[in-house]
Amino acid sequence: MKNFYQEGPRLSNTYRSDSLLQNYLKKLLPPEAQKKALSHLDHLGERAVTDMLSWAEEAESFPPQHVPFDPWGRRIDDIKTSNGWKELEKVAAEEGIVATAYDREFGSFSRVYQMALLYLYSPSSAIFSCPLAMTDGAARAIELYGPPDLKERALPHLLSRDPKKFWTAGQWMTERTGGSDVSGTSTDALPYSEPSLFGATHALHGTKWFTSATTSQMALTLARPEGAVAGSRGLSLFYLELRDASERLNNIQIHRLKDKLGTKALPTAELSLQGTPARIIGGEGEGVKRIASVLNITRIYNSICALGHMRRALDLATDYSYKRKAFGKILMDHPLHKVTLQNLETEFRRCFALCFHVAHLLGQEEVGEISAANKVLLRALTPVLKLYTAKKAILISSEVVEMFGGAGYVEDTGLPRLLRDAQVFAIWEGTTNVLSLDMLRAFERDQALPILMDYFKNCQGAKEGHPGFMAQWNSLQKLLGSLSKAAPEEWETHARSLAFAVADTLSENLIASNF
Numbered sequence: 001m002k003n004f005y006q007e008g009p010r011l012s013n014t015y016r017s018d019s020l021l022q023n024y025l026k027k028l029l030p031p032e033a034q035k036k037a038l039s040h041l042d043h044l045g046e047r048a049v050t051d052m053l054s055w056a057e058e059a060e061s062f063p064p065q066h067v068p069f070d071p072w073g074r075r076i077d078d079i080k081t082s083n084g085w086k087e088l089e090k091v092a093a094e095e096g097i098v099a100t101a102y103d104r105e106f107g108s109f110s111r112v113y114q115m116a117l118l119y120l121y122s123p124s125s126a127i128f129s130c131p132l133a134m135t136d137g138a139a140r141a142i143e144l145y146g147p148p149d150l151k152e153r154a155l156p157h158l159l160s161r162d163p164k165k166f167w168t169a170g171q172w173m174t175e176r177t178g179g180s181d182v183s184g185t186s187t188d189a190l191p192y193s194e195p196s197l198f199g200a201t202h203a204l205h206g207t208k209w210f211t212s213a214t215t216s217q218m219a220l221t222l223a224r225p226e227g228a229v230a231g232s233r234g235l236s237l238f239y240l241e242l243r244d245a246s247e248r249l250n251n252i253q254i255h256r257l258k259d260k261l262g263t264k265a266l267p268t269a270e271l272s273l274q275g276t277p278a279r280i281i282g283g284e285g286e287g288v289k290r291i292a293s294v295l296n297i298t299r300i301y302n303s304i305c306a307l308g309h310m311r312r313a314l315d316l317a318t319d320y321s322y323k324r325k326a327f328g329k330i331l332m333d334h335p336l337h338k339v340t341l342q343n344l345e346t347e348f349r350r351c352f353a354l355c356f357h358v359a360h361l362l363g364q365e366e367v368g369e370i371s372a373a374n375k376v377l378l379r380a381l382t383p384v385l386k387l388y389t390a391k392k393a394i395l396i397s398s399e400v401v402e403m404f405g406g407a408g409y410v411e412d413t414g415l416p417r418l419l420r421d422a423q424v425f426a427i428w429e430g431t432t433n434v435l436s437l438d439m440l441r442a443f444e445r446d447q448a449l450p451i452l453m454d455y456f457k458n459c460q461g462a463k464e465g466h467p468g469f470m471a472q473w474n475s476l477q478k479l480l481g482s483l484s485k486a487a488p489e490e491w492e493t494h495a496r497s498l499a500f501a502v503a504d505t506l507s508e509n510l511i512a513s514n515f
Ligand code: UCC
Pocket: 122, 127, 129, 130, 131, 133, 134, 171, 172, 173, 174, 179, 180, 181, 182, 183, 212, 232, 233, 288, 289, 292, 293, 295, 296, 298, 299, 301, 302, 305, 306, 379, 427, 428, 429, 430, 431, 434, 438, 441, 445
């Protein structure tokens, strides 16, 4: 076959091709929510494979650039982003990717509807979903802890559907001393009494080592007010706006953009705050506790985006498996190839069940319709969900790249990006080990373990003796039994295995009960 050219994989409307999503939403959402949400998702599923996809390609091909000086030597620290990146921001505003959750038009189901939008948006967004995650997290923190005038100032922008009005937010926690452990944060907050558009109370001085979406209009960050104690208990949460009324940076100097393994379209900078006006949110010393409400939202975003990423990888691999021939038949007709793909679909299904279960709990919490037990479960399951889906996204991306053979390793197919971008899901917003320890923190401080055990004892999988559930439940109980009298260090050593066992047990129950 001298003139043979392989046909590449093709995507079609990602809502219509996703029967799992459709069936889940049709089962869960009340009729009035279905009426609005399903047609909206259908529309976004079409955009995800048409205009969005071409903008994402453009954004990936023209990564952001830092321009430190103007032609005459003035420091400007401009970050130039591509037209594609800007268009993807517009789509996010127009489609209400953040706003839908805060309309609360359908009570707790608004969060589910919004997460379904995010799930379709993210894989065609060149990771614009990252700034959106931080925007949503900031909106929630401001909603919960912001003074009324700050809410009035920021929320209409963060929740806007008008691209001209829409703001994104950054979340600046990591310093050179540490991202997991922020106790060494050396950004100082000194008293500030100049007039400011947003009621600045402090001026910040310090260096932030990773700041994604540096083109955002506002950020939430951690700093240490004068005289505060050392360690993380001395940190407070601050709101700042990056630019003043004439669009000049507010005493912020951008050092450089990071040269990263993936997330190439996303600007991630190192910067210093050189007397940047900022407003304290919450009380002094409450910084970590307050920023945790941002983290809990961004961690669920990370999970949904990881899920969307897995779906995209599997869609590409499935389509290709019907096109590529080897040894006289299409790949899908080879039993070993087929079962490999089926096993990945099973992993995906588990992640899907977990993601939307937790998203619905979040929705219930936000509208005040959550039981005390479920509130604790939401707290403990959020880190578990994040770490589990991140690892599965890496696994699935790696397998899918392999399913394309050599083509999977060649840049202009776009496939290597799947693997590069997947790796970040397990690093930012808390690494796997740090999140496993966060689960232990919730077990201990919020008494989540007995509540979780109670849930498993009484769940449908247990009542029906569902074999998949019983196998996971038995091994979780065995692990817990071996730890019953163990010292804290022993719990730490096994925290990761425990987190995976919890996720496997819960997902088996959700699948047994058809979610
Ligand atoms: O990476 C970042 C942005 C990336 C871009 C966004 C992408 C989003 C997805 C898009 C996908 C395409 S921003 C940086 C993220 N950084 C982290 O995730 C930090 C990881 N480290 C931790 O999670 C640590 O556990 C810390 C820093 C949160 C806490 O460590 P500490 O200093 O040891 O703090 P404590 O003492 O354990 O906790 C202080 C208080 C406690 O409450 P009280 O005082 O009542 O005892 C904790 O129970 O904070 C509470 N707390 C929490 N509460 C700590 N974590 C939580 C939590 N998750 N939820 C509720």
